[in-house]
Amino acid sequence: MEHALSPATLSELRRPRPYPAVSVLTPTHRREPENTQDRVRLRNVVAEAKKQLETDPAVSRERRADVADQLDRALAEVDLAHTEDGLVIYAAPGEHQVWSLARAVPERVVLSDTFLTRNLVSAQAAERPFWVLSVSPDRVTLWNGGADRVTEEHAGGFPLVRSQPNFDAERMERIGDLPSTFRDEDTRHFLREADTALGRLLREDPRPLYVTGEQAALSLLDELGGATRDAVHLPHGGLSHGTPDAVWQAVRPLHDAEARRNTAAVARELDSARGHKTFAAGVDELWQSAREGRIRLLAVEENYRITVRDGGDHLVPAVSGDLDAREDIVDEIVEQCLETGAEVRFVPDGALGDADGMAGVLRY
Numbered sequence: 001m002e003h004a005l006s007p008a009t010l011s012e013l014r015r016p017r018p019y020p021a022v023s024v025l026t027p028t029h030r031r032e033p034e035n036t037q038d039r040v041r042l043r044n045v046v047a048e049a050k051k052q053l054e055t056d057p058a059v060s061r062e063r064r065a066d067v068a069d070q071l072d073r074a075l076a077e078v079d080l081a082h083t084e085d086g087l088v089i090y091a092a093p094g095e096h097q098v099w100s101l102a103r104a105v106p107e108r109v110v111l112s113d114t115f116l117t118r119n120l121v122s123a124q125a126a127e128r129p130f131w132v133l134s135v136s137p138d139r140v141t142l143w144n145g146g147a148d149r150v151t152e153e154h155a156g157g158f159p160l161v162r163s164q165p166n167f168d169a170e171r172m173e174r175i176g177d178l179p180s181t182f183r184d185e186d187t188r189h190f191l192r193e194a195d196t197a198l199g200r201l202l203r204e205d206p207r208p209l210y211v212t213g214e215q216a217a218l219s220l221l222d223e224l225g226g227a228t229r230d231a232v233h234l235p236h237g238g239l240s241h242g243t244p245d246a247v248w249q250a251v252r253p254l255h256d257a258e259a260r261r262n263t264a265a266v267a268r269e270l271d272s273a274r275g276h277k278t279f280a281a282g283v284d285e286l287w288q289s290a291r292e293g294r295i296r297l298l299a300v301e302e303n304y305r306i307t308v309r310d311g312g313d314h315l316v317p318a319v320s321g322d323l324d325a326r327e328d329i330v331d332e333i334v335e336q337c338l339e340t341g342a343e344v345r346f347v348p349d350g351a352l353g354d355a356d357g358m359a360g361v362l363r364y
Contacts, residue, residue, distance in 0.1 A: 005124040006205040017092040023116035025105040028083040070096040106327035122331035134239035135213035140194040156201040182216040199227035273361040280360040293340040297361040304357030
């Protein structure tokens, strides 16, 4: 199952497909007893997708069989022991993907000529993704960070491994000779290669960056002055050979502190917007402003959801399951804002006070 959504991956997901491109969404649960229902619910929603394929006159028999087979393959890849809060399956002629999301999604099936991506985009923004680069004399590891975890990233040439006869970093650390390793020209070249590779990756997928390693390694990276110059440095050795949990526990205090600063900064911007008459709140006003490209900053409480339907000129509250109900309108607004260059920030529940879950700062 996929977790990390890069700009390149999103662009690929959004390209047109031969009809039908099927998007299957279902909420999932991380813990018992709630997750006992997930398997049945997932099979039912996939069965509903196959039923829609069967009854759609625009789908040929050959293409119907192809997409149904892709749905079966995707279903076989789902690992319900490691799901999060939502699951998205994409299936089209000759391809399928399975995405696990750390954000709830409405249960739905959509047949179109493109995949439905707004829930992925919103979940990715809510996770506040970041990179962790762990440096040692013989290995540089890249970690992909999200809201509550890191996983090792195998992209952009990472991990970088340096082979050298009789090279024993642990022995050098024991005898106190490790700092001199980072003055070695071969080591400098190795870290320069890592910095260059990281720079390429950040151009494709820019995110906040944490760098871990012995102080001598961090000092050398500072001296090189490359892609890591604006990163948050954490003097903590051993993580290039460590476990994802060890890396997460090391960076979590820094990540949590940054989240608190982010929330405080959002509150200040919203307060300033009230004074300058550029403040917007309420799902209807924000939806209208998002479509017009007027939102500069959108703030969303992490678990805010609301179901609406289109009442003509305005959105009106609705009940889940109502005809024409739009259960993921928050995700629609988030994606629309990102499409028009707005900054989207997720904050803890209750942080927006009387703004009722979502607020924005307008450009004009």
